[in-house]
Amino acid sequence: MTTLSASLTPRRLLDRVVDVFTSPKSGPVLVTAILFLLMYVGGGLRYHGFFAGQVVLNLLIDNAYLIVLAVGMTFVILTGGIDLSVGAVVALSTIIAARLLQLGWSPGVVIVLILIITSLLGLLVGLMIQVFKVQPFIATLAAMFLSRGLCYIIAKESITISNPFFKAMANIRISLGYRLSITPSVVIALVVLVIAVWVLQYTRFGRTTYAIGGGEQSGMLMGLPTARTKVLVYVISGFCSGLAGVLFSFYTLSGYALSAVGTEMDAIAAVVIGGTLLTGGYGFVLGSALGVLVLGLIQTVISFEGTLSSWWTKIFIGALLLVFIILQKVLTSRRT
Amino acid sequence: MKNVLNRAVGHRLFWPLVMLAALLLINVIAVPGFLSITVNSEGHLFGSIIDILRNGAPTLIIAVGMTLVIATRGIDLSVGSVCAIAGAVASSMILASPTPNNVGTVTGALLTALVLSLGLGLANGLLVAGLGIQPIISTLILMTAGRGIAMLITEGQIITVNSVPFAFLGSGFILGVPVATVAGVLIFALAALLTRRTAMGLLIEAVGINPEASRQAGVRARGLKFSVYALCALLAGIAGLILTSNQTAADANNTGLFIELDAILAVVIGGTSLAGGRYSLAGTLVGALIIQTLVTTVYTVGIPPIATMVFKAAVVTAVCLLQSPTTAAALERWRSRLATRHLQGVAAKAGAAR
Numbered sequence: 228m229t230t231l232s233a234s235l236t237p238r239r240l241l242d243r244v245v246d247v248f249t250s251p252k253s254g255p256v257l258v259t260a261i262l263f264l265l266m267y268v269g270g271g272l273r274y275h276g277f278f279a280g281q282v283v284l285n286l287l288i289d290n291a292y293l294i295v296l297a298v299g300m301t302f303v304i305l306t307g308g309i310d311l312s313v314g315a316v317v318a319l320s321t322i323i324a325a326r327l328l329q330l331g332w333s334p335g336v337v338i339v340l341i342l343i344i345t346s347l348l349g350l351l352v353g354l355m356i357q358v359f360k361v362q363p364f365i366a367t368l369a370a371m372f373l374s375r376g377l378c379y380i381i382a383k384e385s386i387t388i389s390n391p392f393f394k395a396m397a398n399i400r401i402s403l404g405y406r407l408s409i410t411p412s413v414v415i416a417l418v419v420l421v422i423a424v425w426v427l428q429y430t431r432f433g434r435t436t437y438a439i440g441g442g443e444q445s446g447m448l449m450g451l452p453t454a455r456t457k458v459l460v461y462v463i464s465g466f467c468s469g470l471a472g473v474l475f476s477f478y479t480l481s482g483y484a485l486s487a488v489g490t491e492m493d494a495i496a497a498v499v500i501g502g503t504l505l506t507g508g509y510g511f512v513l514g515s516a517l518g519v520l521v522l523g524l525i526q527t528v529i530s531f532e533g534t535l536s537s538w539w540t541k542i543f544i545g546a547l548l549l550v551f552i553i554l555q556k557v558l559t560s561r562r563t
Numbered sequence: 564m565k566n567v568l569n570r571a572v573g574h575r576l577f578w579p580l581v582m583l584a585a586l587l588l589i590n591v592i593a594v595p596g597f598l599s600i601t602v603n604s605e606g607h608l609f610g611s612i613i614d615i616l617r618n619g620a621p622t623l624i625i626a627v628g629m630t631l632v633i634a635t636r637g638i639d640l641s642v643g644s645v646c647a648i649a650g651a652v653a654s655s656m657i658l659a660s661p662t663p664n665n666v667g668t669v670t671g672a673l674l675t676a677l678v679l680s681l682g683l684g685l686a687n688g689l690l691v692a693g694l695g696i697q698p699i700i701s702t703l704i705l706m707t708a709g710r711g712i713a714m715l716i717t718e719g720q721i722i723t724v725n726s727v728p729f730a731f732l733g734s735g736f737i738l739g740v741p742v743a744t745v746a747g748v749l750i751f752a753l754a755a756l757l758t759r760r761t762a763m764g765l766l767i768e769a770v771g772i773n774p775e776a777s778r779q780a781g782v783r784a785r786g787l788k789f790s791v792y793a794l795c796a797l798l799a800g801i802a803g804l805i806l807t808s809n810q811t812a813a814d815a816n817n818t819g820l821f822i823e824l825d826a827i828l829a830v831v832i833g834g835t836s837l838a839g840g841r842y843s844l845a846g847t848l849v850g851a852l853i854i855q856t857l858v859t860t861v862y863t864v865g866i867p868p869i870a871t872m873v874f875k876a877a878v879v880t881a882v883c884l885l886q887s888p889t890t891a892a893a894l895e896r897w898r899s900r901l902a903t904r905h906l907q908g909v910a911a912k913a914g915a916a917r
Contacts, residue, residue: 309699355880358889359883359884359887359890360887360889361884362837362838364831364837365837365879366883368824368827368879369876369880369883370876372872372873372875372876372879373873376869376870376872376875376876377873379868379872380869380873492640492703492707495699495700495703496700496703499697499699504697505697505699505700536719537711537714538710538712538714538719539711539715540711541707541708541711541714542711543711544708544711545704545705545708545711548704549704552690552696552700553690553694553696556694556695556696
């Protein structure tokens with residue numbers, strides 16, 4: 228924040244605060260953060276044991292894979308695109324992992340292979356979008372069908388993972404003090420997050436990503452490598468989906484063709500809640516991580532509520548999402 | 564002649580139509596009698612083509628609404644859930660009624676379901692046009708919550724309906740043609756008349772191309788957006804009723820599952836851009852037919868069910884790549900090179916003759 232000059236009257240200060248909140252750049256993220264805190268405090272007042280530190284850490288543990296997905300999705304949405312294939316690619320990754328581990332491959336090779344395959348898939352999608360001008364929604368929808376289809380071809384049934392390394396990654400807890408712990412997956416997700424923040428804020432690639440969303444034509448006329456960047460964001464999203472798939476298989480210790488159905492919508496919702504515009508150009512990757520935590524917190528509230536039947540859960544999630552988005556819209560709308 | 568061919572290839576429906584013909588050809592090769600249509604003793608038409616037209620009707624009906632929504636630069640992800648809700652409401656009302664075979668009962672149930680669908684569409688419209696929330700996220704809310712609402716109505720059960728008038732909707736015939744097909748054709752024709760014979764289509768396109776400019780030019784963008792979302796949900800409700808009637812059961816989890824993707828796919832294959840603006844209802848019709856023929860092909864050719872999705876991905880990719888301006892440009896270059904070579908050949912011959 229800029230240093231406040233001595234002549235600042237309360238009136239000006241209010242104006243400045245309103246400006247920050249209504250700017251399309253930072254407003255939605257700030258509002259999301261405030262609403263997240265309100266929801267957390269509200270939950271804490273309502274439910275016993277909600278304030279325990281481990282509840283927050285569990286948000287990270289349960290949603291590590293979703294954070295990684297949302298990071299990849301943020302890159303894509305910042306350029307004005309969208310990636311519907313991420314959920315299917317997660318499923319494909321888990322099933323490749325489970326099948327190859329079953330065949331006795333070493334975990335290191337399997338993980339590297341998955342990341343290469345999913346990145347290549349992202350590359351194909353990116354080329355389809357950039358070279359053949361196919362709309363991102365459709366190109367990634369085709370990739371979604373392809374990935375789900377490949378899942379069924381590899382294995383229709385769920386395969387349990389019994390590999391010692393994967394089991395270790397699922398069970399190891401990194402202690403953070405008294406009764407607080409996280410999993411290695413959380414560390415991986417946070418590392419990915421930090422790298423993404425660095426790439427988007429401090430590299431030319433990141434600047435170009437924002438520029439494409441702001442105005443592709445202008446970016447190209449300025450001599451920015453828009454074509455290369457646009458393909459690369461889909462490679463990044465593919466890579467992140469693969470990594471998220473690996474984390475997901477650490478989490479569930481199985482590979483299943485029908486896992487992670489609809490996860491792409493969770494990832495998109497997280498990115499949008501986190502303040503990124505679907506038309507591109509505005510947004511922060513940290514906001515997306517916050518969006519994931521909001522979705523996770525909604526789930527936590529529901530589990531603390533306890534007695535909800537499965538349909539009320541869905542309605543409740545929809546209703547909370549609705550309240551959240553309306554509040555975000557109202558609080559960030561410009562005064563007329 | 565050549566000019567006509569060039570214009571045909573350049574038409575935006577050329578490649579989708581070629582793909583549709585190719586799919587039909589595959590079917591004819593696999594099953595020689597594929598195109599034959601028979602009339603049974605009651606005067607009803609039967610045959611694989613009729614099946615495609617009947618089973619493809621719900622997707623077509625939704626895709627018509629989706630086309631208009633997409634033309635305003637929007638998208639509606641909630642149509643599948645609206646299908647499920649409409650089916651659940653109608654089925655539970657018919658089930659609760661003491662006279663399930665009464666036409667009046669069924670009409671009341673259908674109207675209630677449709678009014679509710681319209682209401683859901685207005686809710687979508689309120690979020691998109693009233694509050695200015697991004698369409699994908701506005702409709703995502705109803706997509707998530709809608710399945711819950713449908714399950715709430717059916718109390719998590721699959722409701723089986725035994726009602727003759729209700730079954731008519733999904734499996735009956737009017738003048739030998741399946742009711743679903745008649746409904747699809749009527750809705751398509753109405754939508755085409757309403758938007759193409761009036762200025763409405765133009766206004767919708769204007770909103771999609773530049774919302775702000777069209778507002779300043781006096782187009783009531785907000786009202787138009789409201790109407791297209793309401794219409795889309797209403798059509799989704801109709802499609803949901805047809806689907807439910809066809810299965811004679813309301814399944815809150817699976818009725819209309821992924822139909823939003825099929826509908827969007829049909830719209831895009833038909834050449835309407837997701838970026839809004841110009842739209843083509845004829846294209847949507849071809850797109851919906853391609854998708855349904857694709858499903859039928861899987862069964863007739865005997866593609867193993869596990870490979871269905873891969874096959875679908877291949878066809879979608881093929882259509883998109885063929886339609887791509889890059890491909891068109893490459894073809895154009897290839898043709899002009901052939902023409903130059905031909906001209907050079909003529910010139911060389913002329914030179915030799917002299």
